[in-house]
Amino acid sequence: MTPNSLNFSGGPGALPEAILLQTRQAIAALPETGLSVLGMSHRSDWFNAILHEAESNLRHLLGISDDYAVVFLQGGSSLQFAMIPMNFAAAASAPPEYVNAGYWSAKASAEAARVCPTQIAWDGRASGYRQLPDLRALDVARSSAYLHYVSNETVEGLQFPVFEEALDVPLVADMSSDFLSKPVRPDMYSMIYAHAQKNLGPAGVTVAIIDRSLLERIPDGLPSILDFRTHISHRSNYNTPPVFAIYVLTLITRWLRFDIGGLSAMQDINERKSRCLYDALDSLDDCVTVHADRRWRSQMNVAFTFGDTRLDEAFLVAAREQGIAGLEGHRSLGGLRASLYNAVTPQAVETLARALMAFADERV
Amino acid sequence: MTPNSLNFSGGPGALPEAILLQTRQAIAALPETGLSVLGMSHRSDWFNAILHEAESNLRHLLGISDDYAVVFLQGGSSLQFAMIPMNFAAAASAPPEYVNAGYWSAKASAEAARVCPTQIAWDGRASGYRQLPDLRALDVARSSAYLHYVSNETVEGLQFPVFEEALDVPLVADMSSDFLSKPVRPDMYSMIYAHAQKNLGPAGVTVAIIDRSLLERIPDGLPSILDFRTHISHRSNYNTPPVFAIYVLTLITRWLRFDIGGLSAMQDINERKSRCLYDALDSLDDCVTVHADRRWRSQMNVAFTFGDTRLDEAFLVAAREQGIAGLEGHRSLGGLRASLYNAVTPQAVETLARALMAFADERV
Known part of the structure; x- marks a missing residue:
């Protein structure tokens, strides 16, 4: 990639x-x-x-x-x-x-x-x-x-x-x-x-x-x-x-x-992407918190945190080493955020999900 | 070019x-x-x-x-x-x-x-x-x-x-x-x-x-x-x-x-360009009119006309054949306009001046 x-x-x-x-x-x-x-x-x-x-x-x-x-x-x-x-x-x-x-x-x-x-x-x-x-x-x-x-x-x-x-x-x-x-x-x-x-x-x-x-x-x-x-x-x-x-x-x-092929096709792709990332985050729910309540979770922006600024920053560094960029949370909320806009591919989200799992496995 | x-x-x-x-x-x-x-x-x-x-x-x-x-x-x-x-x-x-x-x-x-x-x-x-x-x-x-x-x-x-x-x-x-x-x-x-x-x-x-x-x-x-x-x-x-x-x-x-090398150097280039074009237009003053009075002529935009819509349009066609684009006058005034912004080179202006002289020689 x-x-x-x-x-x-x-x-x-x-x-x-x-x-x-x-x-x-x-x-x-x-x-x-x-x-x-x-x-x-x-x-x-x-x-x-x-x-x-x-x-x-x-x-x-x-x-x-x-x-x-x-x-x-x-x-x-x-x-x-x-x-x-x-x-x-x-x-x-x-x-x-x-x-x-x-x-x-x-x-x-x-x-x-x-x-x-x-x-x-x-x-x-x-x-x-x-x-x-x-x-x-x-x-x-x-x-x-x-x-x-x-x-x-x-x-x-x-x-x-x-x-x-x-x-x-x-x-x-x-x-x-x-x-x-x-x-x-x-x-x-x-x-x-x-x-x-x-x-x-x-x-x-x-x-x-x-x-x-x-x-x-x-x-x-x-x-x-x-x-x-x-x-x-x-x-x-x-x-x-x-x-x-x-x-x-x-x-x-x-x-x-x-x-x-239109917005329904785009929706299918976007649903697959957000499901992949939320599944990974949910499997880590002992160490990761998603900001939004489950019912209102966004398919476009996933705001989450390891609950510890040092861990969030360590993950940013680990991600960057694998070429993954742009995960800093908004300055008003801090933490981490992955934006899954249309141009982000399912393969890219899978790469991010794997990086999250590996990081949690090793470091948390 | x-x-x-x-x-x-x-x-x-x-x-x-x-x-x-x-x-x-x-x-x-x-x-x-x-x-x-x-x-x-x-x-x-x-x-x-x-x-x-x-x-x-x-x-x-x-x-x-x-x-x-x-x-x-x-x-x-x-x-x-x-x-x-x-x-x-x-x-x-x-x-x-x-x-x-x-x-x-x-x-x-x-x-x-x-x-x-x-x-x-x-x-x-x-x-x-x-x-x-x-x-x-x-x-x-x-x-x-x-x-x-x-x-x-x-x-x-x-x-x-x-x-x-x-x-x-x-x-x-x-x-x-x-x-x-x-x-x-x-x-x-x-x-x-x-x-x-x-x-x-x-x-x-x-x-x-x-x-x-x-x-x-x-x-x-x-x-x-x-x-x-x-x-x-x-x-x-x-x-x-x-x-x-x-x-x-x-x-x-x-x-x-x-x-x-700065704006004085840019000014020298722009003066050379506008002089080249106005000299050509002045030499054609029996068939070309520059819109602005001489004292207030712009170095950036030269609005002029052959005084006849058909001739202006014929020149647009002739210019286009030589790869010269963008000479249409503003919709509110008509006629012709050459804009000599910083990125237009002296060589390009010389090409335009030659095209004007040749057109006047052949067609007017």
Whole structure:
């Protein structure tokens, strides 16, 4: 296995080897234009075709209807934390509600509170962010602007199940860290957004999928760049988009659609990977603790610890000696974390599981 | 010459061949880490060293003192058009003033007017954006929040001279399209900003150089991501930055500093290039019109026309046959435009000048 295939970083995450190869060629010269992708104008026919294909692949992979706009933005989820309340809170009679279920969703709600009044629909901080709520059971005012949650918490390794039943309040989901890892039902949502640097390509581009009926709620007078309508009406080409990141995103969606065979096939692979790692960790439950309660364990991010900083660090060293990288836990939680994004192969996860077993056998 | 070296696109612009080669290698594996640059964590030691080097190279190239912060942002100039008045207009007793000297500066002032009251200090629209004002001669209130201008207008091919004498109002300059093409005096400015996709690397990153004394004017309660203090205090690593774009920017600043030998050397090359092209156009002044008045001609973007759409299009075809790309004028002005950013070599400009002379000789 190459070093890139053993990168378990929490993001920017690994990319499939085939895509790294295509990207290298594109930096020398795109097959379609003979010019480097880094010198391509965002007004070129080539780039318009790329934007069109990226959107079309996403619509096909996720089953997104024409009732929804699909746009590519800059600024990551952090800019969405501000833009969403700026765009969608003003017209509603009750404030937006936020589910604080981990590091990232708490950050989203703190940022929204800088823009407008908000309600906290649920808070998992007191229990150390180890569980998730049932969204349907929350007491949310029907007149709320929207209910916001983060579908997968990367820091704590928590993941909501796929949502199969519509709520009677507009649902807004930050899916940054499990987007395109499995099928979802876009029609359950008023808005889905995801930044790129997990399953979707290099950092610097964010996808937003927005129910067009929500656009009526946007107040006039926002700065154009912070108004979703600007990006929709300019087909993601209002100002210079991050051409390279969108190009790689297009390659990734092409790979998912035609090489992997769609999101159900991707889900099967991801389930196999997370099962392999959790099985290994469970077999070591006398010396390893998984942060998340079993029912809410994430398939994308596995946060765990040997319960002792020195052991965690010793494992990082042992792993690195075998070429395994990116296992440091998030700075807010410490411990260890393995991120199993789409580009991480089952073989890589097996290598990690074996390394864990061997380390526990020898050192613990 | 390779196809990339004959790319005269207005942006994203060409990059030096040596940098394309390094970038290709980095996508396979960075020499420092053995991992692809596209899978590197923004929290890694490697990326912190890259951020540090990028800032240090910029400080060295431009002579930026510690009185100024240097940060890397997303969203292009268009996001700055909103952030600058959001951050710096509220505390002043008189509104910011804007110089409308071309397509881009008019856009900046229109966006600022969505955020706060503004004054137009000068407007060149009536004269077709062919001239520029003397900034020192403008009647600007001393108590104005700031005076904003765009140092080089890419669409019309206009460029302000380097500014050598401080105004008594804070001066804010969008230098997106001539940044790092020649020396400037940062101490003349309260803020300089520039997006990447001209002289600085691939689209998706924006540099801001901000006088720290201006930070006191920022009102509390802005969304964190839209508050310059957030990015300064997190050393450009508040949320996931565009790692790849910043990496390439670092290579570019390294190239300028150590291979070219600094901005005076770069200026000599750029003067030679623009002289070569303008000499050719002037020798054809019976059939070619340069948009900008002579005194304000840009060294970066040369907007011109044969005065006849069919001839302009015929020249585009003839140029393309010789491998010369990117000469289409901006959609708002039409005609032809050659952008002579740093990565365009004198040899490439000579090739273009010869192609123009030959075309005029045969077809006009």
